[in-house]
Structures are given as C-alpha cells and as structure tokens.
Amino acid sequence: MPRGDGRLTHDIDPQDAGPQDACGVFGVWAPGEEVAKLTYFGLYALQHRGQESAGIAVSNGKQILVYKDMGLVSQVFDESTLDSLKGEIAIGHARYSTTGSSVWHNAQPTFRPTAQGSVALGHNGNLTNTAELIEMVRQREDLAGSATKGETATSDTSVMATLLASFPDRSVEEAALEVLPRLRGAFSLVFMDEHTLYAARDAQGIRPLVLGRLERGWVVASETAALDIVGASYIREIEPGEFIAIDENGLRTERFAKAEPKGCIFEYVYLARPDTTISDQRVFSVRAEIGRRLAREFPVDADLVIPVPESGTPAAIGYAEESGIPFGHGLVKNSYVGRTFIQPSQTLRQLGIRLKLNPLRDVIEGKKLVVVDDSIVRGNTQRALVRMLREFGAAEVHVRISSPPVKWPCFYGIDFASRAELIANGISVDEIRKSIGADSLAYISLDQLVEATNVPKDNLCRACFDGIYPVALPEDDLIGKHLLEVQDTLPLEVI
Ligand code: SF4
Missing domain, CATH: 3.60.20.10 (Aminohydrolase, N-terminal nucleophile (Ntn) domain)
Structure with a gap:
C-alpha cells in the first residue's frame, strides 16, 4: 500500500x-x-x-x-x-x-x-x-x-x-x-x-x-x-x-x-488524485476500469470486495462491478493522522498499521474477502494488513493489485525504494503471496493496465514495471540504486 x-x-x-x-x-x-x-x-x-x-x-x-x-x-x-x-x-x-x-x-x-x-x-x-x-x-x-x-x-x-x-x-x-x-x-x-x-x-x-x-x-x-x-x-x-x-x-x-x-503510468494507478484528468483521461474512471480488467484477468470466488482506502477504492469498485461480488468498506482509514512530525512511541509503533487502518469486524467476520490495493513495494504493509484481517475474523483473504509488480526503481521523481528492497525483485508472485500470507494474490498485467489508461503504450513511462527507462540514466544512479549488480534477473533496457 x-x-x-x-x-x-x-x-x-x-x-x-x-x-x-x-x-x-x-x-x-x-x-x-x-x-x-x-x-x-x-x-x-x-x-x-x-x-x-x-x-x-x-x-x-x-x-x-x-x-x-x-x-x-x-x-x-x-x-x-x-x-x-x-x-x-x-x-x-x-x-x-x-x-x-x-x-x-x-x-x-x-x-x-x-x-x-x-x-x-x-x-x-x-x-x-x-x-x-x-x-x-x-x-x-x-x-x-x-x-x-x-x-x-x-x-x-x-x-x-x-x-x-x-x-x-x-x-x-x-x-x-x-x-x-x-x-x-x-x-x-x-x-x-x-x-x-x-x-x-x-x-x-x-x-x-x-x-x-x-x-x-x-x-x-x-x-x-x-x-x-x-x-x-x-x-x-x-x-x-x-x-x-x-x-x-x-x-x-x-x-x-x-x-x-512518456507520461508516468503510475500517475494513473496511484499518484494523481482520482478527481484529476491526465491526457484527457479521468483518473477515477481509469482506476475503475483497471479494477474491471483485474476482475476479468483474476477472478476469485468471494463474498465481499473491500478497498484499502483511499487509493484502492476506485479499482475495488470496478472489481466489484465486473465480478458481481458486493462492494463494502471493511477498513476505516484514520484520515486525520497525516504527517504529524511526532514520532510514535515504541508502544504505538508496535500498533503499526492499526494507527491508520482499523477493520470493521461486523463487515468482515466469516467472509471470503477480495482486498484491492494499488501496489506492493516492500510488502510489509500488506503482510500486516492480511494478518489483521484474519485476526478480525476474515475466512479468506484474496489480494488483488491494480498495478503490475514494481521491480525497478524510479529515477524520475518517485521514491519507491532501491531495487534490492522491492519485494517483487527476483521472487515469484506465489512467493510474494506466501510472504504476505494471503490465500491468493494477483497483479493486473502491464498490457491490461496500459489499455485501461487509453493512452498508447509508447507514450507512457512504465520503467518501474518493465525496466525500460525512457530517459538515459547516469551510471552513478545505476550503481547507486543497485541496478547493475542485479540486472541478471531481468533485462535492463535504457533508451
Ligand atoms: S519509473 Fe516511470 S512509470 Fe514508474 S513511477 Fe517513475 S516515471 Fe512513473
């Protein structure tokens, strides 16, 4: 998340x-x-x-x-x-x-x-x-x-x-x-x-x-x-x-x-506000369409589709629409925590995800859930989320992600992590599923994501998903972000 x-x-x-x-x-x-x-x-x-x-x-x-x-x-x-x-x-x-x-x-x-x-x-x-x-x-x-x-x-x-x-x-x-x-x-x-x-x-x-x-x-x-x-x-x-x-x-x-x-495709997935328009595309509609396509690509037998609020909401609505599974709010976000500059105490730190998301037991207890989120970077948040949903009585937790696995760092203004820290770097989707403890895990394919944006693939930067960097990177960056050391796992193309 x-x-x-x-x-x-x-x-x-x-x-x-x-x-x-x-x-x-x-x-x-x-x-x-x-x-x-x-x-x-x-x-x-x-x-x-x-x-x-x-x-x-x-x-x-x-x-x-x-x-x-x-x-x-x-x-x-x-x-x-x-x-x-x-x-x-x-x-x-x-x-x-x-x-x-x-x-x-x-x-x-x-x-x-x-x-x-x-x-x-x-x-x-x-x-x-x-x-x-x-x-x-x-x-x-x-x-x-x-x-x-x-x-x-x-x-x-x-x-x-x-x-x-x-x-x-x-x-x-x-x-x-x-x-x-x-x-x-x-x-x-x-x-x-x-x-x-x-x-x-x-x-x-x-x-x-x-x-x-x-x-x-x-x-x-x-x-x-x-x-x-x-x-x-x-x-x-x-x-x-x-x-x-x-x-x-x-x-x-x-x-x-x-x-x-080469507009940043991640703006459509997550970065921009849902009420913004980019390249004549309304971001909310694109996200809902991503959810519909995700439901077609990776259906699952479940009782309820819940978003990870707020960023997962439009795609969850699309997933529910397409699958016919009811949509519901199973997590309440504390919208006013924001960035306070106050460091939480050790006791609060242990609460982790509970500081920002609180499950609604009445909604999720005994249910097979589809949980829709927009991306997984390191996986720590999703691991905590799945554990928390099970503690609150979810019968099954199926995680659906409205972007492909993030495998490459961004050099154009988004700070994901170094390549070595990205959970999708070098391990399979099933290994990620095991790592976060979900019953199933699926990411939308890059082709389906691109189609959902209505923007030609060649007009989009997708580098964090496919490693094809549209603007040449200085060698220092390649070394600094651990790209050179690990490029054996995937082809690195810099154009
Ligand atoms: S690598 Fe490209 S697509 Fe990914 S966040 Fe950066 S600019 Fe956006």
Missing part, C-alpha cells in the same frame, strides 16, 4: 514506506487577486504530492518574497502570513524529497538573485544529469564571475535556479531558453521573476502540468484538481518540451525540445 496510506507508515517505520511523490507545483498570474491565497488553496489540493515542506513566492512587481517551511501546507501558512504576501504573481510548492535531504534548505520555491532582479523556482520531477549541470554552473561562474557565485547548488532544483540566474546580460526568459534544452530527466517547472510567470515541462512530459484560466488571470498546476479548487477553467496541458511565459502582454509559448511523450 503506497504513499497516501504509506505516509504514516513511513513515519512509523521507514522500512515500510510506499512510493512517495516528488512534489506538487502551482503558479498564478492574476493582478488584482489575492495570489498568495489562491496559491495556498492550489497547494492544499496538491498536498497528496508532497508533505514534507511547503512554500509560496510572491512578486509585487518590484521584488519577490518567499515564505517556506517544513510541514503541511496548513501548518506552514496562516492567515497573517498569507496577508503579508501581497502581489500579482505567485508560485507555490509542496515537497517530498527525492534528492537532497528533508531539511529547510531544500524546501521550495528556490530563490536566486539575478543580475537584473531575481528568480524563484518550483520543481516536480527529478533530473538525471545534475552532475553535468553542476559542472556547467562551475564553468559559467569561472567565465563570468556570476552574481550567484558562492551559492550552494547541490540538488537538481538549486542547480536549475543557479543556472537561470547565471546569465548577467539576459532576462530570465532568455536564460530559460538557454537552460531548458540542457536539462534531462523529469521536470514540470513553475518559476517567476518580478514581472512574469513561467512554466515548462520536459520533452517526455513525465510529470503532469496543466494550464488554467481565471476570469482575470492564468493558473499553472500539477493537476487539474488544483484548478478546480481555485475556480480556474482547464485550458490544456503544458505540452512536453513546451515553455510558456505569462505577463501583462498575455501568454507566449515556445518549444525548447521536440515532444516525445
């Missing part, structure tokens, strides 16, 4: 973390509106994408102010802070760290002074050529004695911000058109100078990024759900390889790279 539920698991036991999202980004250009508050609510809608830190940068046309801190959006900002952030343009960021540690310094937006003013940047994704870019920063500093010399640039985001600020004789817009074509990997960016809101998306469009319209302004956000919350109408996706600039002259668009779409 992944991050939405895995968040708390992560707090309780880092070894049991599910996939963690990279980040959520939001940007707004709307003179006359309360842009900081719009951004706050936008980030609120994107909270599921990152819970470690939150930040907002606002420009009043003369200077940029940045406020950021560790914690949830609602913990970082209050009314008086938002009131002090006055301006016409804002960007916001909710972070889960994939590179760099979880410290204030790495919270975003990242700010840099430039020769002509300043720039603030928020990033969702993960670059794969950061080392090369750091070298580029060094060369530029040596050549030009840049205004940013001396700034620490270690994470991929800080390197991008430093590069954007490193052109003494160019505007941020001109610098962006120099820098963007040099970036490799996944990046959905929002950034701004004092007068202009910018957004850009990598040539593969791995992470989502959409454009919306307010009555008097524009919005850019990771997901359409964030447009809905601020009353913006959806216009279109920012295209892979596209750069846009929005200011008093309207919206300008340029292409900095040829589009080669």
